[in-house]
Amino acid sequence: MEGFIIALFVCMVLALISKYLKVPAIPFYILAGVVLGKAGLGIVHSNEISHFFSEMGLLFLLFFMGLELKLDKMIADPSKLLTSGLIGLAVDMGIGFTAAYLLGFSLQEAFIIGTAFYITSTAIVITSLIENRKLMQRETETIIWLEVFEDIVLIIIIALLSMGNENLLFFFVKIALALGVMYLIAHYGKEFLISLLDRGDEIPLLFTFAAVLITASLSIFIGVPETMMVIALGAALATTDPEAFEQHARPFKDVFLVMFFVFFGVTIDFSTGVDLFTIVVICLLAVVSKLISGLLIGIAVHGSALSGLEIWANTISRGEFSIALAVLYGSPVVGTVVAVLVIFTTLVGAFTSKYSTWMRRAIVRLGRRSAPPRRLHLKH
Amino acid sequence: MPLRSQNLPGIGTKYEFSTDKGDTVAIFFTRTGTVQMYTLQQGCQTPSAAEMTPMEARRLGNILTGAIIEADQESVEIAFSALADLRITLHTLIIPASIDGKTIEDLQIRAKTGATVIAVSRHSMNIINPPASFVFEAGDTALVIGETDQIKKLEREISVE
Structure with missing residues (x-):
């Protein structure tokens, strides 16, 4: 228990520092876990309590993701979403998967690394767009849709991975039934749910917390993946009053998710036989592959490589979803790779998103300097 | 001066309009509770931005509607x-x-x-x-x-x- 309190205290200090420096806090939490845990000082160990907290963090992360799914908006203008989304998926997932497989990981491990490699951190990307005052740029909208597309892909991948060896038909019937029940409750109980959330006492928080936990345990009971069901619960409840649910789920998500990151760091063990070369290659490729996909998307959607550079600069950071995948389906080796990947990309991403305008200007200036003869020629 | 508004998932609501002289003004009410205002002069590439608390945004609104604001009297x-x-x-x-x-x-x-x-x-x-x-x-x-x-x-x- 003492270890747990130490971790909590360290996180609080780190959170303050990261807010002060205006850099994402996720890498700090993981690093704190690594330093305090198995790979470092060994002060903090994961136990039942920490396991419970991490699990809560994951569930609320997924619940939130469900709440923010806006399917109606995506159907409204699918062309942009699909072009950029599919380019990103093909390039990043392709590079990540191939690299991991060639570096000697098994097919499934390579698939998980590939996905973790592809999925960026919505939280970090959106926050840095706001903090760096980039909301007006035309690339921002493309980036936002990229994030939405990634969420959909993630849900499909979670469904695929959690299916395991079950009978396909039976599995889908179970999921469809559970989804149906949830949507019926959200549809016919809408008024009642909204009146519950409107109360000023402890009911809204208690209800939100209970809804997520009950859904998770019921889905384990009937044998469907609780991750899927919690996302579906979020999506179903988003049809009632998503703002109220977000407001009441946020305290749980904020606290538990920090624990989730720290204890992910705690379980990292560098002696699991992953060599430095593999990690370095994957980290560098993670930045390069986003550059390739970013440039392609920039040219395809905006007709400009500079736009692609801007997209790249803002979508480097991997984060919560990559870790969630590693925790849910990855081996210890995958966990280590993803931990370093997240720390490295978030730090690089924080830098590039802050200085992208400056980079663009420098490139434009260089381009001008190297092409004056052509200009003179044009004038004549 | 048609005003466009748009809901951006994860970010918030965007309002944008172009003035008769060709400048563009965009306002974002972000999920974090702050208000960001961008102005883009015609022919310029990069907009300039200001981030405001809701209180500051209301103050700006008062100025723009033509009310007088002095240092300690408003x-x-x-x-x-x-x-x-x-x-x-x-x-x-x-x-x-x-x-x-x-x-x-x-x-x-x-x-x-x-x-x-x-x-x-x-x-x-x-x-x-x-x-x-x-x-x-x-x-x-x-x-x-x-x-x-x-x-x-x-x-x-x-x-x-």
């Missing part, structure tokens, strides 16, 4: 288009030492000027709808409501006293 003018363009001004006044100890009744504020004191702020406490027997202290901030002329008259009265 006015808000509200126009009700449904009520034959009724224009009402809310104005804050700092009570000078000259009327320290006088009541609203003594000063005959409503009879003389037509304006009404609707709230007084003293040591960061607010007294809403003070009675006629309310005694002013120097340094109080009074919130008065009335037409612009009535407010001006009141300001003159107070400085004469």
Whole structure:
């Protein structure tokens, strides 16, 4: 228990520092876990309590993701979403998967690394767009849709991975039934749910917390993946009053998710036989592959490589979803790779998103300097 | 000047319009509760931005609607288009030492000027709808409501006293 309190205290200090420096806090939490845990000082160990907290963090992360799914908006203008989304998926997932497989990981491990490699951190990307005052740029909208597309892909991948060896038909019937029940409750109980959330006492928080936990345990009971069901619960409840649910789920998500990151760091063990070369290659490729996909998307959607550079600069950071995948389906080796990947990309991403305008200007200036003869020629 | 509004998932609501001269202004109400305003001059590549708290954004709104704002006294003018363009001004006044100890009744504020004191702020406490027997202290901030002329008259009265 003492270890747990130490971790909590360290996180609080780190959170303050990261807010002060205006850099994402996720890498700090993981690093704190690594330093305090198995790979470092060994002060903090994961136990039942920490396991419970991490699990809560994951569930609320997924619940939130469900709440923010806006399917109606995506159907409204699918062309942009699909072009950029599919380019990103093909390039990043392709590079990540191939690299991991060639570096000697098994097919499934390579698939998980590939996905973790592809999925960026919505939280970090959106926050840095706001903090760096980039909301007006035309690339921002493309980036936002990229994030939405990634969420959909993630849900499909979670469904695929959690299916395991079950009978396909039976599995889908179970999921469809559970989804149906949830949507019926959200549809016919809408008024009642909204009146519950409107109360000023402890009911809204208690209800939100209970809804997520009950859904998770019921889905384990009937044998469907609780991750899927919690996302579906979020999506179903988003049809009632998503703002109220977000407001009441946020305290749980904020606290538990920090624990989730720290204890992910705690379980990292560098002696699991992953060599430095593999990690370095994957980290560098993670930045390069986003550059390739970013440039392609920039040219395809905006007709400009500079736009692609801007997209790249803002979508480097991997984060919560990559870790969630590693925790849910990855081996210890995958966990280590993803931990370093997240720390490295978030730090690089924080830098590039802050200085992208400056980079663009420098490139434009260089381009001008190297092409004056052509200009003179044009004038004549 | 068509105003476009858009909901951006994860970010918030965006409002954007182009002025007749070709400049663009965009306002974002972000999920984090802040308001960001971007202005892009015609022909420029990068917009300039300002981030505001909701309070600051309201202040900016007041300035843009044409209300006067001074360092320690501010006015808000509200126009009700449904009520034959009724224009009402809310104005804050700092009570000078000259009327320290006088009541609203003594000063005959409503009879003389037509304006009404609707709230007084003293040591960061607010007294809403003070009675006629309310005694002013120097340094109080009074919130008065009335037409612009009535407010001006009141300001003159107070400085004469």
